[in-house]
Amino acid sequence: MVGEARGRAVKLQVHCAHQFESGFDVAVNFDSKHRITALFGPSGAGKTSLLMMIAGFVAPDKGYIAFDDRVLLDTGAGIALAPESRHLGVVFQDQRLFPHLSVEDNLRFAQRPSPLNRKESPFKRIAEVLELNGLLQRRPESLSGGERQRVALGRALMSAPDLMLLDEPVTAVDEPRRETILSYVERVVHEWDVPMLYVSHHRSEVQRVADWILAFDKGRLTEQGPPDKVLGADAVVAAGEPVNLVRLTKVSPSQDGGWLGTVNAGNSITQLRLPAELKNPGKSVFVEFAASDVMLASGNTEGLSARNRLPAIVTDLVPRTGRVFVALEMGEQRLWAEVTTHAIEDLGLVIGSNVTCLIKSAALRVVD
Structure with missing residues (x-):
């Protein structure tokens, strides 16, 4: 977990x-x-x-x-x-x-x-x-x-x-x-x-x-x-495959009728857009998502469609056939991403690299 x-x-x-x-x-x-x-x-x-x-x-x-x-x-x-x-x-x-x-x-x-x-x-x-x-x-x-x-x-x-x-x-x-x-x-x-x-x-x-x-x-x-x-x-x-579990310290309604979850990302506070079917707004909940649902980006992320963005640091790279599991650290939280070997090369990822984790709202499963 x-x-x-x-x-x-x-x-x-x-x-x-x-x-x-x-x-x-x-x-x-x-x-x-x-x-x-x-x-x-x-x-x-x-x-x-x-x-x-x-x-x-x-x-x-x-x-x-x-x-x-x-x-x-x-x-x-x-x-x-x-x-x-x-x-x-x-x-x-x-x-x-x-x-x-x-x-x-x-x-x-x-x-x-x-x-x-x-x-x-x-x-x-x-x-x-x-x-x-x-x-x-x-x-x-x-x-x-x-x-x-x-x-x-x-x-x-x-x-x-x-x-x-x-x-x-x-x-x-x-x-x-x-x-x-x-x-x-x-x-x-x-x-x-x-x-x-x-x-x-x-x-x-x-x-x-x-x-x-x-x-x-x-x-x-x-x-x-x-x-x-x-x-x-x-x-x-x-x-x-590792499953990510992130605690949301607060859940509040968004202006478009959906929900936003507040995440303590270490040195910063960020928000995740949550599935519309979330119940019990305002309650502290957790969201699960698979490593394969995490895209990684480095540098400027403006123009990318994914709204959910979490800052992280690469702590390890675990290669498998045709893919790589990337261990990440976000403050006190540990995350995983599954990417291709080509993505590792294109992004120039090494241990210590700063990245942005991109996760689509549809990939999030709320655990209350």
């Missing part, structure tokens, strides 16, 4: 050190302001152990954990909030649903008094978005792995969490159903504007869902950055 840190500003601070009885130790320091941060690394690297410290199920020897300036743990000050007081939604690899309860009762068991900033019932909306209405009276034992994982996602949401912690959420799901579960994870982010810390050892998963990757090995943070930096631009392209 390519784009900026989606939704409201968030800040997760984690500074922990702990030695287990086995001799394995974890020592990690990071601050993340990104919407979906992935803890990525091989099995046994300590990813789940760190997640359990953040959740409050493991007490580190020394540490400080805060989310949006709310301190969850500070061993130096004697602060250690109980798991249920941290306002975190945890989705375990093995789901951990109550076997004696129906799907509906599993969901309602986790509900906190505060709704998810929605006027309608959180239960109703969660069941709708995660497509659980047909499963509500069934027991967990009668569900498939993918269905159980959707229930686990819903149960975590019912607690109105400030932050979601997902521990290898698709590992126990059959390969054909993994993409489906990942699509539900993306729906959760868009629908409830809730940030996530996502644990996985699969490159394709973190490339798809994460804004920021924390590479983890042997209890230590080894590298961090956007997916194309940590995994390599080649790995991102190898996972399939």
